[in-house]
Amino acid sequence: MKLKSPYLVKPHAKLKLSRFPTDDTGTYKHEDAAKAVLDRHREDLDSLQEIFYASQQKALLIVLQGMDTAGKDGAIRHIFSGINPQGCDVASFKEPTPIEVRHDFLWRVHAQVPPRGMITIFNRSHYEDILVPHVHNQISRKTLDQHIEDIVEFESMLHDNDTIILKFFLHISPQEQTRRLQSRIDTPDKQWKLSESDFREREFWPEYEDTYNHLLGATSRKNAPWFIIPSDYKWYRNVAISQILVQTMKDLKLKYPEPSLDPSKIKL
Amino acid sequence: MKLKSPYLVKPHAKLKLSRFPTDDTGTYKHEDAAKAVLDRHREDLDSLQEIFYASQQKALLIVLQGMDTAGKDGAIRHIFSGINPQGCDVASFKEPTPIEVRHDFLWRVHAQVPPRGMITIFNRSHYEDILVPHVHNQISRKTLDQHIEDIVEFESMLHDNDTIILKFFLHISPQEQTRRLQSRIDTPDKQWKLSESDFREREFWPEYEDTYNHLLGATSRKNAPWFIIPSDYKWYRNVAISQILVQTMKDLKLKYPEPSLDPSKIKL
Numbered sequence: 001m002k003l004k005s006p007y008l009v010k011p012h013a014k015l016k017l018s019r020f021p022t023d024d025t026g027t028y029k030h031e032d033a034a035k036a037v038l039d040r041h042r043e044d045l046d047s048l049q050e051i052f053y054a055s056q057q058k059a060l061l062i063v064l065q066g067m068d069t070a071g072k073d074g075a076i077r078h079i080f081s082g083i084n085p086q087g088c089d090v091a092s093f094k095e096p097t098p099i100e101v102r103h104d105f106l107w108r109v110h111a112q113v114p115p116r117g118m119i120t121i122f123n124r125s126h127y128e129d130i131l132v133p134h135v136h137n138q139i140s141r142k143t144l145d146q147h148i149e150d151i152v153e154f155e156s157m158l159h160d161n162d163t164i165i166l167k168f169f170l171h172i173s174p175q176e177q178t179r180r181l182q183s184r185i186d187t188p189d190k191q192w193k194l195s196e197s198d199f200r201e202r203e204f205w206p207e208y209e210d211t212y213n214h215l216l217g218a219t220s221r222k223n224a225p226w227f228i229i230p231s232d233y234k235w236y237r238n239v240a241i242s243q244i245l246v247q248t249m250k251d252l253k254l255k256y257p258e259p260s261l262d263p264s265k266i267k268l
Numbered sequence: 269m270k271l272k273s274p275y276l277v278k279p280h281a282k283l284k285l286s287r288f289p290t291d292d293t294g295t296y297k298h299e300d301a302a303k304a305v306l307d308r309h310r311e312d313l314d315s316l317q318e319i320f321y322a323s324q325q326k327a328l329l330i331v332l333q334g335m336d337t338a339g340k341d342g343a344i345r346h347i348f349s350g351i352n353p354q355g356c357d358v359a360s361f362k363e364p365t366p367i368e369v370r371h372d373f374l375w376r377v378h379a380q381v382p383p384r385g386m387i388t389i390f391n392r393s394h395y396e397d398i399l400v401p402h403v404h405n406q407i408s409r410k411t412l413d414q415h416i417e418d419i420v421e422f423e424s425m426l427h428d429n430d431t432i433i434l435k436f437f438l439h440i441s442p443q444e445q446t447r448r449l450q451s452r453i454d455t456p457d458k459q460w461k462l463s464e465s466d467f468r469e470r471e472f473w474p475e476y477e478d479t480y481n482h483l484l485g486a487t488s489r490k491n492a493p494w495f496i497i498p499s500d501y502k503w504y505r506n507v508a509i510s511q512i513l514v515q516t517m518k519d520l521k522l523k524y525p526e527p528s529l530d531p532s533k534i535k536l
Contacts, residue, residue, distance in 0.1 A: 046349065054460055077352045081314065084345045086358040086391065123354065178536050185534050191527035192322055199534070259459035266453050266467070268446050 003247055007227040007240065009220035017209050017216075017228070022173040024230035026240060034239045041242035042082040048249040049119065053087040055254045056117035059163040062245070063122045065131075066170030067208060068198045069180040071231050072123050075170065078238045079245070080121065089114065092123040105129040105147065106154050116162055126151060127215060135207040144211075148218045155224040165224040166248060168241055169216060170231040174205055271515055275495040275508065277488035285477050285484075285496070290441040292498035294508060302507045309510035310350040316517040317387060321355040323522045324385035327431040330513070331390045333399075334438030335476060336466045337448040339499050340391050343438065346506045347513070348389065357382065360391040373397040373415065374422050384430055394419060395483060403475040412479075416486045423492040433492040434516060436509055437484060438499040442473055 009015065028034040052058065064072040080088060091112035100108045106126055114120035130147040133139040139147075155165055172180075181198065184190040201208070220226040227244060231237040277283065296302040320326065332340040348356060359380040368376045374394055382388035398415040401407040407415075423433055440448075449466065452458040469476075488494040495512060499505040 073354065076354050080353045081351065082349055083353065085348045085351065085353050085356045085389070086341065086344050086360070088353045089357065090354040092354070121353070181534075182536055185531045185536075189524050191531050192525040194527050194529045194531065194534070196529065256457050257460040259462050261462045261464065263453045263459050263462065266449075266462070268449055268453075 003225075003244065003251070005227060005244060007229055009216050009226040009228060011217075011221050013217035013220065015217050015228075016213055017171065020171055020228045021230050022171050022176065023232040025233055025236045028236060028239070031233075031235045034235045038078070038235070038239045038242055041239065041246050042079070044246045045079075045242065045249070046083055048246065048254075049083050049087050051254045051256060052119070052249060052252075053084070053117045054256050056257070057162065057254055058252060059114040059116050059158075060119040060249070061114055061122065061158065061163050061165045062119065063125045063127070063165070063167040064170065065125060065127050065167070066231065067172060067177060067205070068201060069177050069184075070170035070172045071234055071237055072170060074234055075168075075237060075241060076121055076123060078234075079242050083119070087118060089118060089120045090123055091120060093125055093128060096129065106150065110154075113158060113163065126154075127219075131208070131211050131215065134211050135204050144214075145218075148215065151219055152221065152224075155219075155221065159223040164248065164252075166244060167220075167224065167226045168244075169212065169226055169228045170237060171228050172231045176232045177202065271493075271512065271519070273495060273512060275497055277484050277494040277496060279485075279489050281485035281488065283481055283485050283496075285439065285481055288439055288496045289498050290439050290444065291500040293501055293504045296504060296507070299501075299503045302503045306346070306503070306507045306510055309507065309514050310347070312514045313347075313510065313517070314351055316514065316522075317351050317355050319522045319524060320387070320517060320520075321352070321385045322524050324525070325430065325522055326520060327382040327384050327426075328387040328517070329382055329390065329426065329431050329433045330387065331393045331395070331433070331435040332438065333393060333395050333435070334499065335440060335445060335473070336469060337445050337452075338438035338440045339502055339505055340438060342502055343436075343506060343509060344389055344391060346502075347510050351387070355385070356387045356389070358389045358391055361393055361396060364397070374418065378422075381426060381431065394422075395487075399476070399479055399483065402479050403472050412482075413486075416483065419487055420489065420492075423487075423489065427491040432516065432520075434512060435488075435492065435494045436512075437480065437494055437496045438505060439496050440499045444500045445470065 025034070028037075052060070064075060066072055076090060089112075093108070096108065109122075109126040112120060112122070130139070130144055130151075134141075134144045159165060181194075181202075184193050216226045216228065227241075229237055229240050293302070296305075320328070332343060334340055344358060357380075361376070364376065377390075377394040380388060380390070398407070398412055398419075402409075402412045427433060449470075452461055484494045484496065495509075497505055497508050
């Protein structure tokens, strides 16, 4: 991973999310310019995915995390609509089921990792399974660190088995979260998304932030990096992520596989 | 299912595929007109899928079958790129694995059916698992008919559990298959798709056609209909399928769910 990005988290970084911008728009002054670039990226992703799928050399795992309303669903919708659904899966991790909690926390996650040739997007992930319990004091800092080690080793194993891992933390300000929840309250077609838990978990913003401060640095690795994406502006969030995806996939320089038959010898 | 379509197979129909057109283009004289309508259908599907996902009332299972090169992959790519990948899965059924053949033939298929709120596309399906063995005389007509009964009952059970089933047979002529294979031979970026089996199975065209003649009528039901889609023209195939999808989803008249909280009582 030679990728340069201002949003890349260095391995073992001691970071404070509060020092990272939520409203940066990079080199874009206007939404229109960013949207035009996003459109180009979507076209690029579509053709890069075709070769990615055909070559079956690498798997791509994209992890999306962020506070409630940070825009995980929106990012999936806007960046990945346009890609061939045959080559792209989305795995959404909700509260674990009774059978899932009886397994180790990586069990349900491992079942969903992409095979070579596929892109899988984790909408929430194994990170949620240590984040939430830690915020609510259900696991100690020691257990948290044990699980962090488990994750680092798990992701390293995936990398050793041809999986490219990109992890995006969608970073919004608490004020932006308030605006987005207010918009759900005010928009009839969005009201069904309202849930008690959004309002309850919101009270724990500082604890979530603290846990993320620790998590992001502790689990960012050269081969499984975190990016802290300024996400107050949805249009910038989309193009900042798509930029990293396109660059990563281009850098692979994949090719269509060699034919298994000699085309010159086939007579129909 | 009140849908009217000239391509609908009536339950228990005795049919001959050779009497169904492969090169019909319906009311479209030109590719451009069809493509403009397909674009509109894709936009419709995108918004219909959003409500479908939110409402979690129904599941949608789309089955694609056809001779090799009939365009199953292309149909997925052209009709469903544009849909939110979070609400749409593709399950491709290849030759069964050793563990799969040790199970009943519906086992691997059942594992992949859509939950309520989701669309799943079967790229090949349980039909392949009775079709191919019958063509190669590995199962008797009696076993075929037993499996047909199993399928009809399985699909009926899915329907009773809120699954809408639409099955499309992509119908091409043998001449069109020859052209498409020739194009794979001649196009470097497509040569990797060439496989011995395409050329081998092609010799069995009449046996495939016979088995399909029997299968399609025997398994088309009001609640799990087959459509025989003229597919020599890819652009017509796409719009003929998308037309049926849009109509089916519109007819559901789904709505966003009621909010679980009273929005007027929330104070941020």
